[in-house]
Amino acid sequence: MVHQAQVVVIGAGIIGASVAYHLAARGCTEVVVLEKEAVEVTGSTARSAAGVRHQFSSRTNILLSQYSIERYKHFTEEIGGHAELHQHGYLFLFNDSATWQAYQAVLELQRSLNVPVQVLTPEQAAGYIPELNISDIVGATYCAEDGFVDPHGIAMGYLNKARELGVKVLRDAPALGFEFADDQVVGVQTPQGTIHCKYVVNAAGPYAGEVGKTAGFEIPIKPYRRCIYVSDPFPALPKDIPLTIDVGTGAYIRKEQETVLMGLSNLNEPSSHDTTVDWDWLDTVLEAMLNRFPILERAGLSERQSWAGSYEITPDHLPILGRMPNCPNWLNAAGFSGHGVMHAPATGLLIAEEILDGRAHSIEIDELRIERFAAGELHAERNVI
Amino acid sequence: MQSIDKLFVNREKQTAGFVKMVQGETPKRIMMIEAGGGLGKSWTVEFMRAECQRRGIPNTEIDFADSVVYDYLAMLRRARDGLGPAAFNQFTQALNEVTQPTVRIETGTANTNAINNLLGQGNTFSGSNVNVGEVVAGNVIKDNSFVINADNAVVRQALQDRLTLAFFECLTALAAQGPLCFFFDTYDKVTVEAEAWLMGHLLPRVRDGLIQNVVVVIAGRSVPKLDNQWDRMIARTGLDLFSEPYVKEYLVQRRGLIDDPNVIKALFQGSTGQPQLLAMLADNILRSQDSGGDDDWL
Incomplete structure (x- = not known):
């Protein structure tokens, strides 16, 4: 059983897998990924229609796609797994x-x-x-540069590479509760015991709202x-x-x-x-x-x-990325509103930057931070299927 | 011309520490040499490189004082070339792909159907790429250009990340065969892109043991300021002024000047033991002693 980690990632779908890989690739290998099911990559990732596209109405979504699709082009030779990118448009x-x-x-x-x-x-x-x-x-x-991919192959590629680098994936391990000290989350309770950690990443996909609720946070994801x-x-x-x-x-x-x-x-x-x-x-x-x-x-x-x-x-069909303002070592990477598969590479990169560099910098994500809901600054993505 | 190790004095501590690092006798893998101007940082780096040559250790030096603008590609290419391009085929292949000139032929129609109709059944037009990379005997030997062909910063970032990944795959494989060294000199003139690569990619991988057997030496009037999570891996050192015995050793044993205590003392006081100044004084003395001048023909 693991009792200590730098980062606990909740959810072994394509987003959690990408976050774990990008952290490990930058040297942060004390990462534990919690998967509530008996097998990883069986949730919404595996049930996606798997489209990847640039045609969005939100600037940030376009940038997330541009980065991600470029990385999918050579995914298999670089990461392993099978991206199976078909750019049929x-x-x-x-x-x-x-x-x-x-x-x-x-x-x-x-x-x-x-x-x-x-x-x-x-x-x-x-x-x-x-x-x-x-x-x-x-x-x-x-x-013509839009298309579709193999989400299961990508998520497993990220997870396997992350494991090679030292990341641990725990199955049958839902996050049951959280321990806090001051304004920081310091532990994640699982059926196998508590994992003490410096960061928590909520990548629980459709369960991200409920995971937030368990921790006492209101995260508008349904x-x-x-x-x-x-x-x-x-x-x-x-x-x-x-x-x-x-x-x-x-x-x-x-x-x-x-x-x-x-x-x-x-x-x-x-x-x-x-x-x-x-x-x-x-x-x-x-x-x-x-x-x-x-x-x-x-x-x-x-x-x-x-x-x-x-x-x-989410209410504006845009993901929620980055730190919780009242708990800065809790990060959200969820709420993709049907676009998680197409934005997984960029998301992993940005969350790793947010943790390791203090702030995501490859792509500006301020309009994706959770504070936008309190501020009422919503600019909804309109190209949603 | 005398070799560097014949001229070298008073840097035993640093060089002994460096040898320990490459031999794996200490957990430290990163040496920071921070010292003022003229104290011999570049000499020390050169001596360490000579030590690498003697031991057959692949190494690469990037001196930020040279005329190269070290952007992202320049850094990686210099490192590759220094360590041996043959070990970096995968990286060079990726480099060629991201830098290859791309020709987009506009058909004047929304798709290629019009051209395909002209070509007739069984023939397909799907665009055109020009690739000028060359492969000889299994080694990729030529970069296309020095520019990443990307339409915007995000795609450029994606391509850089791809290159970084390929570079470190190659580096890890090469380092698995034995030690290798990176030398960064005149760090006070580091470029933004080079620093980002160094601090964001190379050093963390060394710190976290993702690449074994790699030793990094960084020298400059200023060096990266890193917090205590790096302490286990970093050897920090400065360079002192020469004391009088070292001044004597340098002038008499290394440069062949006459062992005159008064001259030695005067030069020690005049140079304050600063190696660069001392070397200049020794050069001038030797030049003045030279009987046959190149200027005789004038």
């Missing part, structure tokens, strides 16, 4: 003139940050997806179910189609080998940790899918392969 389809007009400012921001985003006519967009219904499309954007419906093998859609989003409905598709992944968030569903597939929601999903992607009418649905996971959502 993201295609956003707009069918509402007002939304399209408003989106021009987002395009300007993306271009100012050198995101190679292209504006497409409906006809050009139709070149990417066979039989795409463009009858009501008014505009589209495409970024879990929401997100379902991914999977088709039977459907070669009529090529493997290299972009991850395509029908902005009007929020419905999206992408290929995974021969199958098609389809998703559409149910924004009226209350917060929960439910990760069973919502079959009642399927009718709504199919209606949106078949309207935009009529080719799917010929695809069968694989109930067995469909799955559900959790988004860890």
